[in-house]
Amino acid sequence: MTDWAKEFEEYLNKSFQEIAIGEVVKGKVVKIGKEYAFVDVGLKGEALLPVDEIKDEKGGFQFSEGEEGEFLVIGRAPLGGYLLSYQKIREKKVKERIKNSFEKGLPVQIKIVSLIKGGYTVKVEGFVPGFLPFSQAHFREKLDSPEALIGKEFEALVVKIDKENLVVSRRALLEREYELKKKEVLDKIKEGVLDGEVFKRVEGGFLVDFGGVLKGFLPDKELSWFRITDPEGFLKRGDQIKVKVLSFDPSKEQLKVSLKALEPDPWEGVANRYQEGQQVKGKVVGIFDFGAFLEIEPGVEGLVPRSEIGWNKNLKPKDILDLGDLVEAVILEIKPSERKMVLSLKRLEPSPWEKFVEEVEVGAVVKGKIKQVLNHGLLVEVREGVEGFIHVSNLSWERIENLKEKFSPGQEVIAKVLEINPEKRKLSLSVKHLTPDPWENFVASHKIGDVVEGVIKRMASTGVIVEVFQGIEGFIPFKELSEEFKGKSSFKLEKIAEKYKTGDRLKGKIMVLDPENKKLHLSCLKYLEDLEKQELETYKEAFQKEGTGVRLGDLLAQKLKRA
Incomplete structure (x- = not known):
């Protein structure tokens, strides 16, 4: 058969071919008009397709001229030919896909269109109308208002489907995803290492989010082995970090994590690198009233207590140190298990006492200032860091009644070194x-x-104290003052004080002289008795020599009267 004959036969077959209503046919869009698109479905004339069925939401066409597609035959056109529908075949395919997703528990795409009573109208898979209840619209989140979701697109699960109703739930999908993510996070917690995202800064550390299902606490002290002066600037919201699990309480879902635990501990091997007594160099990284911290190596710090800053007790760390200073120190104590190292700056120099002992000997004269006046003596600083004590008995050869009246702090004194x-x-x-x-x-x-003469200084309970020379005091018992008190066992001090007053001068005979114990006892009575005997002898000699005829009794009476 010739080619023209074959073509003519095909034309005749098309002319008499019929298409059943409801049949799906393939066709090519030949031309797009104002109301209809003309589709070549292999018949003599083109079928008609309403333009609205191939327009998208923005007014554009889903087909262009010359493009092929599948269409559903829905009837006869008013002027002959067939009437096609793209929407119905699309709806049929979408509903089949939605039904398949429902049966398999797969999510579908929804777009929230508007508010209605009890929930929202939605378009499922961009085409099929459905319903989303308010209670199924969100999970673990707060909505500012129901209108906030209008126009939003989400994935959801189909929870009910029949000829009249298509109900979806966003909450069911989110809950399922939440449980899956939570199980995944819990499994990783058992492994000990998690990937998370910094959520926000809180007091003492950071909250870290893990998959949106669990939050853990990252303390500041777990950020790094190295000193961090500004934790708030170390991490920021949204940073992705890998952390090690320190502890987890499943019942309370309390999780504590650490960044530094994934890094080598700089204190490992410290005991092999450093020993007590070793001299080291460090950088000042912290200054406080109680002391200063030196960074000996990255992550290894030692404390210089205030007492070890200098030999001067009043010296404060800030007086001699600044942040960033490089200084040398001596290790006094090291405990790697406790991450503790105690350092000293002052031990690098001889102590004031060591210098003092080298330069000063017993018997030397030193000068100092009174630091404190005590009841039993004076505390004197002779050098910075060297204090000496002067006992009250070593202040003067004379008796001192009240130290605080004679001495005061800051007063300068010169003293001799005894010990x-x-x-x-x-x-x-x-x-x-x-x-x-x-x-x-x-x-x-x-x-x-x-016989010595002294001045009454004070009254004691059993006698009178007199100063016979500067620095030497003597004691005269009451019974040795005069014949009036001789032999008495009790005395009225008021009566004695009336007759013997401070400043009065008395003569007495030395009865006890004990230089080792600094004791000097006098007797006025013995002095008077000796004086009387001496004068009687004098008068007696004069009487015998002159022979005046004067009686001895008269002479004695005259003498006693003059005395």
């Missing part, structure tokens, strides 16, 4: 030893039986 004990850091000083002991001169020129 140096570097081990106990004890320094004994004396002021009185700067001058000769008055007792030595007194003993050299006096003996028991000598």
Whole structure:
């Protein structure tokens, strides 16, 4: 058969071919008009397709001229030919896909269109109308208002489907995804390492989000082995981080994590690298009233207590150190298990006591300032860091009644070194030893039986204290004052004080002279008795020599009257 004959036969077959209503046919869009598109479906004339059925939401066409597609025959055209529908075949395919997703539990795409009673109208897979209840619209989130979801597109699960109703649930899908993610996170918690996202800064650390299903706490001290002065600037919201699980309480869903635990601990091997007594160099990274921290190496810090900053007790860390200073120190104590290292700056230099012992000997004269006046003596700083003590008995050869009346803090004193004990850091000083002991001169020129004169200084309970020379006091018992008190066992101090007043001068005979114990006892009564005997002898000799005839009794009476 020739080619023209074959073509003619095909034309005749098309002319008499019929298409059933409801049949799906393939066709090519030949021309797009105002109301209809003309589609060649292989018949003599073109079928008609309403233009609205191939327009998208933005007014554009889903087909262009010359493009092929499948269409549903829905009837006869008014002027002959067939009437096609693209929407119905599309709807049929979408409904089949939605039904398949429902049966398999697969999510579908929805777009929220408008509010209605009890929920929202939605378009499922961009085409089929459905219903989304308010209670199924969200999960673990707060909505500012129901209108906030209008126009939004989400994935959801089909929970009901029949000829009249298509109900979807976004919540069901989110819950399922939440449980899956949660199981995944819990499995990784068991493994010990998690990937998370910094959620926000909180007091003492950060909250880290893990898959949107669990939040953990990352303390500041777990950020790094190295010192971080600005934790808030170390991490920011949205940072993706990998952390190690430190602890997890499933019942409370409390999770604690660490960044630094994934890094090598710089304190490992510290005991092999450093020993007590070793001199090290460090950078000042923290200054406080209680001391200063030195970074010996990255992540390894030691504390210099305030007491180890300098030998001066009043020295504060900030007085000599600044952040960033590089200084040398001595390791006093090291405990790697406790991550503890104690350092000292002052031990690099000899202590003030060591210098003092090298330069000063017993017997030397030193100058200092009174630090404190005590009841039993003075505390004197002779050098910075070296203090000595002057006992009240070493302040003066004379008796001092009230130290606080005679001495005050800050007053300068000169003293002689009596004793140096570097081990106990004890320094004994004396002021009185700067001058000769008055007792030595007194003993050299006096003996028991000598008569001395003194000034009444004070009244004691059993006698009178008199100063016979500067620095030497003597004691006269009441019964040795005069015949009036001789032999008495009790005395009225008021009566004695009326007769013997401070400043009065008395003469007495030395009865006890004990220089070792600084004791000097006098007797006025013995002095008077000796004086009386001496004068009687004098008068007696005069009487015998002159022979005046004057009676001895008269002479004695005259003498006693003059006395």
